Amino acid sequence: MPDGKLTTLTLMQAGQSGTVVQIRGGYRAVSRLSAMGIRPGKRITKVSAMFMRGPVTVQVDRAQLAIGYGVANRIIVALD
Amino acid sequence: MGNPNVGKSVIFSRLTGVHVIASNYPGTTVSYTRGFMKLGKQMAEVIDVPGTYTLEPTSEAEEIALHMLNSGDLVINVVNATNLERNLYLTLQLLERDTPVIIALNMWDDTKHRGIHIDLDQLRKLLAVPTIPTVALTGQGIKELVENIPQATSPETPERSHDERWTAIGKIVQQVQFITHRHHTRFERLTDASVKPLTGSIMAIAVLAISFVVIRFIGEGLIGYVCDPLFNTLWAPVLLRISNFLGGSGFLHHILIGSIINGEINFVQSFGLLSSGLYVPFAMVLPYIISFYLVLGLLEDTGYLPRLAVLMDSAMHRLGLHGYAIIPTLLGLGCNVPAVLATRILESKREQFIAATLISIAVPCAALQAMIFGLVGPHGWQYVAMVYGTLFLVWLILGTILNHAVKGFSPELLIEIPPYRLPPWGTVLQKLWMRTHSFLAEAIPIFLGAILVINILYTLGVFSAIANSTAPVVTGLLGLPKEAVTALVIGFLRKDVALGMLAPLALTAEQLVVGSVVLAMFFPCIATFVVLLRQLGVVNMLKSAAIMVSASVITGGILNLILH
Numbered sequence: 355m356p357d358g359k360l361t362t363l364t365l366m367q368a369g370q371s372g373t374v375v376q377i378r379g380g381y382r383a384v385s386r387l388s389a390m391g392i393r394p395g396k397r398i399t400k401v402s403a404m405f406m407r408g409p410v411t412v413q414v415d416r417a418q419l420a421i422g423y424g425v426a427n428r429i430i431v432a433l434d
Numbered sequence: 435m436g437n438p439n440v441g442k443s444v445i446f447s448r449l450t451g452v453h454v455i456a457s458n459y460p461g462t463t464v465s466y467t468r469g470f471m472k473l474g475k476q477m478a479e480v481i482d483v484p485g486t487y488t489l490e491p492t493s494e495a496e497e498i499a500l501h502m503l504n505s506g507d508l509v510i511n512v513v514n515a516t517n518l519e520r521n522l523y524l525t526l527q528l529l530e531r532d533t534p535v536i537i538a539l540n541m542w543d544d545t546k547h548r549g550i551h552i553d554l555d556q557l558r559k560l561l562a563v564p565t566i567p568t569v570a571l572t573g574q575g576i577k578e579l580v581e582n583i584p585q586a587t588s589p590e591t592p593e594r595s596h597d598e599r600w601t602a603i604g605k606i607v608q609q610v611q612f613i614t615h616r617h618h619t620r621f622e623r624l625t626d627a628s629v630k631p632l633t634g635s636i637m638a639i640a641v642l643a644i645s646f647v648v649i650r651f652i653g654e655g656l657i658g659y660v661c662d663p664l665f666n667t668l669w670a671p672v673l674l675r676i677s678n679f680l681g682g683s684g685f686l687h688h689i690l691i692g693s694i695i696n697g698e699i700n701f702v703q704s705f706g707l708l709s710s711g712l713y714v715p716f717a718m719v720l721p722y723i724i725s726f727y728l729v730l731g732l733l734e735d736t737g738y739l740p741r742l743a744v745l746m747d748s749a750m751h752r753l754g755l756h757g758y759a760i761i762p763t764l765l766g767l768g769c770n771v772p773a774v775l776a777t778r779i780l781e782s783k784r785e786q787f788i789a790a791t792l793i794s795i796a797v798p799c800a801a802l803q804a805m806i807f808g809l810v811g812p813h814g815w816q817y818v819a820m821v822y823g824t825l826f827l828v829w830l831i832l833g834t835i836l837n838h839a840v841k842g843f844s845p846e847l848l849i850e851i852p853p854y855r856l857p858p859w860g861t862v863l864q865k866l867w868m869r870t871h872s873f874l875a876e877a878i879p880i881f882l883g884a885i886l887v888i889n890i891l892y893t894l895g896v897f898s899a900i901a902n903s904t905a906p907v908v909t910g911l912l913g914l915p916k917e918a919v920t921a922l923v924i925g926f927l928r929k930d931v932a933l934g935m936l937a938p939l940a941l942t943a944e945q946l947v948v949g950s951v952v953l954a955m956f957f958p959c960i961a962t963f964v965v966l967l968r969q970l971g972v973v974n975m976l977k978s979a980a981i982m983v984s985a986s987v988i989t990g991g992i993l994n995l996i997l998h
């Protein structure tokens with residue numbers, strides 16, 4: 355388990371990287387996110403966030419994903 | 435089968451020669467397409483299905499994919515070689531089933547310049563099914579794929595749990611994939627700018643403005659330099675001769691040529707099968723169909739649309755939708771039929787209902803827009819702006835109302851953003867041809883049929899009976915002459931013909947604005963009606979239709995009050 359400072363995807367700054375620690379959500383949300391490449395242990399970099407509680411864009415592996423604010427808020431990341 | 439946006443439709447086209455619409459965004463395919471390919475001496479049926487990340491569907495499009503999987507004898511699993519780990523989840527789920535599998539390791543060319551090395555032999559050993567590297571866009575590896583289809587197998591794989599699958603994938607990826615570290619290129623920094631709030635908004639406005647200008651430029655160019663001269667110099671004299679031959683009046687003359695205005699054929703107002711019946715679809719609508727779909731195709735294939743969805747997400751949430759609903763909406767500006775079908779990429783029935791209703795009410799199709807340009811435009815562009823402004827306001831207000839009125843909640847946006855790609859001209863033109871062709875094949879017969887019906891009903895006096903009975907609403911509330919109601923009736927067949935029917939009525943600019951708006955909103959055309967009925971079911975269709983009729987009468991009434 356990485357021991358960096360814990361934060362959420364929404365609180366991270368654009369450009370920061372970290373490791374996904376936990377996803378708080380129902381089974382459907384968790385399995386959907388993991389199928390798209392976001393699950394505990396994965397390296398993640400925040401690319402940008404849209405204003406007015408818009409979606410967060412992240413880079414995982416070789417893919418860029420856009421995640422709605424509410425879901426992004428429940429993804430816990432340990433910063434590098 | 436495969437993840438979204440890995441190139442399934444392109445591989446399908448390569449295998450069967452059947453062309454299907456393929457674009458650079460997840461969720462292009464929302465239904466299935468059947469085609470046939472030669473396999474040895476036999477013909478095999480191939481089915482292109484929507485993309486899915488897992489075998490647990492989260493949208494209607496994914497349900498369709500799963501349903502088709504259950505009826506297949508063999509699965510061609512298309513895997514994105516540049517994102518092996520994530521793609522293998524579906525692959526493992528497929529291998530756990532009894533159906534034989536063959537893997538197309540697509541986008542193979544991209545792995546090299548992305549610093550990804552895949553040990554093919556090891557991957558084949560671990561997966562125990564034929565695995566063929568392919569580049570669908572160029573056709574590389576397709577022949578080998580076909581040759582290896584008989585070798586597809588279903589290895590003995592125990593059913594695993596969610597976590598066990600990820601552990602297994604971790605082991606496979608560790609053994610077969612080696613990544614040379616590579617820094618962010620300048621190009622990638624530039625592409626990131628399109629999902630950052632400030633730069634992204636500026637880019638979106640620029641992209642949409644340029645698109646609009648280009649669509650107008652090409653559309654008007656085709657009309658002014660190609661279509662109009664052809665019709666005026668070549669076709670008009672022929673029609674005048676036919677008119678003389680028919681004696682200048684009578685039933686047949688009325689049907690074929692229509693009315694002669696000031697001794698001339700007026701292509702917009704004459705309204706015969708051979709005059710307006712040919713001029714309106716070919717010289718007013720077709721040029722805009724071509725220019726709109728050319729620009730849309732470019733936007734689709736570069737991969738810009740998902741970025742627009744990210745940008746629009748917070749705004750769309752106010753209408754009870756998430757950002758991805760912008761894609762069906764944009765498709766609706768071409769034709770409402772594929773737009774309503776494309777709402778299948780939305781996760782909930784609630785979103786589908788709101789999106790489909792909003793599209794049918796407030797998103798005018800290219801054919802109708804071409805007629806608005808053609809008829810309202812000459813009165814001044816401020817009137818065209820009024821039509822668009824009103825429809826946009828209706829879209830916003832009605833969306834906000836529906837968001838509060840329709841029960842349920844809206845799921846959050848969760849999409850993959852594909853890398854930008856320079857669209858190959860061949861595929862862009864191919865897609866343009868397919869869409870233009872389907873307009874010609876599906877719209878023109880209905881179009882001509884509509885004109886025939888109109889002329890016959892006129893002669894029989896049916897229209898004046900309808901016009902008289904609905905006069906209070908049409909004249910009292912909307913401020914239109916009572917004959918305009920016939921246009922609303924014909925709007926059910928095709929809205930472009932219907933708007934054309936307003937042309938001979940000598941309406942003022944204000945009346946044309948009201949007429950265009952009401953016609954756009956009032957009721958979907960028959961083709962859209964059929965897909966709406968299928969998509970929403972009878973009950974929701976009735977609700978949707980009630981919203982349409984009342985919204986259009988209210989909006990038309992208000993607009994009439996303001997403009998008078």
